[in-house]
Amino acid sequence: AGPDPYWGRYMDALRRPAAEALALKVSETNALGFPHPSLDDANDKTSKTLLKEVAAWKQTHPTKVLLVRVGEFYEAWGVDAVLLVEHCGLNAMGDKVRAGCPWRNLQQTLDGLTRAGLTVAVYEEVFEPNPRKRKPRFLSQVVTPGAATYVRDKTLQTDDVEWKAADGPSFVAVSGADAAGGATVVALDVDARTATVLASLTPEGCRAA
DSSP states (O other): OOSOGGGHHHHHTOOOHHHHHHHTTOOSSSTTOOOOHHHHOTTOOOOOOHHHHHHHHHHHSTTSEEEEEETTEEEEETHHHHHHHHHHOOOBSTTSSEEEEEGGGHHHHHHHHHHTTOOEEEEEEOOOSOTTSOOOEEEEEEEBTTBOOOOTTOTTOSSOOOOOBOSSOSEEEEEEEOTTSSEEEEEEETTTTEEEEEEEEOHHHHHHO
């Protein structure tokens, strides 16, 4: 199967000529939309590569833009690369449906994507001393239009971090049924350092909260 139908409206709304040209190269045979024999051939049994790993992540997060740390860059493939070109002013890498930004420009790139209403899954790599081994990678953070600041590695910085969040609580958690048969909602406002607990709520009450 090709990219999730969710991306159709974003592809239809492309305005930058570079993004429109890149979109023509998107593959309809895998979730990433990146044309490559190892992804397009279901019978390909070659060893696991970074590209295959990213394709598996895309199946897990089909409606998120994936940004993956590769050395000094954060890279994207297929549909995600088209959106980087469209909303972040980036250029494709060579003639492939691939784009990326230097690690120093990650927040700027995230800002461009979240301003367009996109949610981004950021994957980081782990140091591997053996150059012959593939570096392990993990999902570090999901950045959304409502909480657009990438906070990894910010805790040891001495300067303030601008927390770009929409109006309202930064985090909301919902527990299962309580003793009264309803649900409990806990809303955390990071800036105000407050927690609001609403108990015994119906499903409609949860949505209103």
